[in-house]
Amino acid sequence: MALSDIIEAIGNNPVAEFVQVNQYAFPVLEAAHVVAIMLVVGSIFMLDLRLVGVSSRNHAVTRLSAEVLPWTWTAFAVAAVTGALLFTSQAGAYAQNLQFQLKLALMAAAGLNMLLFHFITWRSVDAWNTATPTPPAAKLAGLLSLVFWIGVVVCGRWVGWTVSAAPF
């Protein structure tokens, strides 16, 4: 099964039809998506800025992450579900949209950055938990995360101005 077949199948499911036809479905899902994304990036920025060394310097990194990450993951789940539903409404057009593709690539980059940080840099967190400045690897992870997530928001908003109904 080719990717285009999968995307066509997504576009033909009954949920997609509901999102397309009901005049309130798209705006309501979109607003929920925006609120969720705001909470994802708002919470991640908090941690990123601590890693970079700009804010919350008197708060331990482990405490801050325990405070912040439940927000991040809950909001991310909401953003992913609402995002998937929005996608189904015009699956083909979104899949072909450059800004949408860039957004997915940036999310993948943010995910990879998070994994590297978690499995490599975080292992020594006890050594720099309350330290400022933070080690260069932590600073870099925070900075990259800021850049990737800002990019996700920019591309996401841009999709709304560039996506067009395509016959695929």
Next chain:
Amino acid sequence: MLHDIQAWLETWPTAAPVRDVVSVKALLESLHILSNAVILFSIGMITLRLMGLAGRSQSAAGMTQRFAPWVWSALAVTAITGLVLLTGAGRRGLENPMFAVKVAAMALAVGATAILQLTLSRNAAFWELSPARRAGARVLAPLCFLAWIATVCAGRWLAYSSAFFPPAY
């Protein structure tokens, strides 16, 4: 009157690029969204603390003073980007009925935020002094958070007024 103000905003030099250049519009909107993200998360943290649901290692006043500067500086960015976006908004601007909804929600949100911050900066234990105040905080804090969420939703729905306000708009 709104019509005249919108017409005047559209004489600003920013009007044409915001209206006609997709990248300018998308970048300004992104900045608007990012600053709102800072506000929403900060208010969310303050709300959970005042409700006693999270962040108990820090006092409610400490939590509020920690996040308040973020809220107010992000609000300044939101206001500036919002104003510039309005200059190129056309029918999505001041005359859009959803804009009135957004302003009403925003007034409630900013008012509740200011009350929470001012009371806590004068008396760190303000919301803990009596059972009535504790109950008050548990109402006002989530109300504040919900008002900010309503502001964001109304902001997004500026684009859908024809669905929400048929057929007047």
